Amino acid sequence: MSKLAPAANAWLVSSACIVSIVIVLGFLAPWIAPYSVGGLEAKRLLEPPSSAHWMGTDGLGRDLLTRVLYGARVSMTVGLGTALIALVIGTIYGLIAGFKGGNWDHFLMRVVDIFYGLPDMLIFILLSLLFGRNIGGLLLALGLVTWVRFARIARGQVLQAKELPFVESAAALGSSRSRILLRHILPNIIAPIIVTLTFSIPSAILAESTLSFIGIGINDPYSAWGTSWGTLAQDGYRAMRSYPHVIAFPAAAIFVTILAFNTLGNALRDALDVKEK
């Protein structure tokens, strides 16, 4: 980290700050939101931003800031949840493939290749039909789309690490296979996994908000957990000509969040010196 140029460090710190702010705001939404999530004022429809409603109100007279804050909770749940599910499935899968080698490896990675070649969104839409269009089903569907990235990285890293002298010497000293895997190989592959993790969060957020925008995402308009930014943007899109503020704020939230995560991923990749293959 110390070798980083000051500019690169600034990117790392600032993007990490924005990411943390969005996460904190999202999960603290019930405590910091100025209005209650279901509350609507029938006389204040589509009002532009004011001191009472910082982001204005939507077509049903709901406070947009409140909705955007709760939307952050949805996006963060989707992003972090997906990344965690994919991390667990993919890393274990990749470790097994890389460590077993031979025919096992060949077969396991063929499966990954087929998944990898198909468009994420397509599999995601098909899986969400199966798991249902609620936040849990979507998390599962997204996790099942994203895990292949981790499987590829983990397997590649294991194959590399297996050749390293210290792993060979551990084997020569009589360490068991599971000990080598857990104590010597796993710590060595953490850096690229962290980078993949960081990049998989924004793509999950993007996928979920896109599907919600086109109307086939989370189908739960009165969820207490919050409404997706994609759905908010869709609501605003229909009123865009006369009331651009209704789409502007959710759209900006999506963009800033994805940009911050992507920048953080790039900065981490440089800081941890992970080579892309």
Place this chain on the structure above:
Amino acid sequence: MWPCAFEGDIPSENDNALIKRYIYASPMIPILLKRTVHGVIVLWIVATFTFLLLRLAPGGPFDSERKLPPEVLANLEAKYHLDEPVLQQYARYLGGLARGDFGPSYKYLDRNVAEIISETLPTSALLGGLALMFTILTAFPIGLLAAYYRGSLIDRWCLFVATLGISLPNFILGALLIWLVALELGWLQAGRWDDWRSVILPTVTLGAAPAAYLSALVRSTLIETLGEDFVRTARAKGLRESVVVVKHALAHSLIPTLTVMGPLAAALLTGSFVVEYVFAIPGMGRFFITAVTDRDYPLIMGVTLVYTAILVGANFIVDVLYGYVDPRIRAH
């Protein structure tokens, strides 16, 4: 475009003979045959996977707000062979596919799935083709400029714009362009698909993120190539700078760029149904989305298979192009 492994020299007679031996000794045909078989297997796996998935999915195509009388439901199921055992349905579906029959649509009673696809695919293909052209025509000049003036203000601006482009979801970009260019400024049209004025905004929306990604890739591979010995040699020989950059460096950087063409095609495909939705373009993607909301299973499967076939085809073309860009690959 000869490989630049000859230290930047123009290939001599001897080298040409060597390359020809490479090419003719191991023709491409077996490789292409293998790729075709591979593609058919992928299509079969996707067909099976989708078939199973949609059979397992909760809720049927005829679940509507108003419950249908059981006799009507039974008649509908008999009409669409949904009362047969699953294996028999599967065999029927695959048999139909082999004859180019994608089955009936549950939603559109006057047209079957194959007809819907053949009506809407040309629109989507035009949009995708235009977006691909836009991607290539913007990414290469920008990437080249940024790499050549590495570290300069131009480079930093290009990188900045590329980062923004990668992070901007296409539905937001689309909405922004419609609002700014079509509604506020009134320069172009949105929500139609008939003349050049209505085509530009969707093309830019669909092509922007791939262009941003590709230009960053062109930049980084070119920077690497420009530092190679053979580029120095080419310069030392006194070749014109444009020849050095385009003929020697750029040609050498084409392989890494080609490798992402497959994923790029995938991005354009999935991007297309968002863009078609935002701009109300009557393409295949929009029908796919309505099919998902309607649970029109045969239409979902048909479009999924066409998407897969397009991807398999795109990867096939990329494989052939590899051989042209780098004849050494044909030898393996």
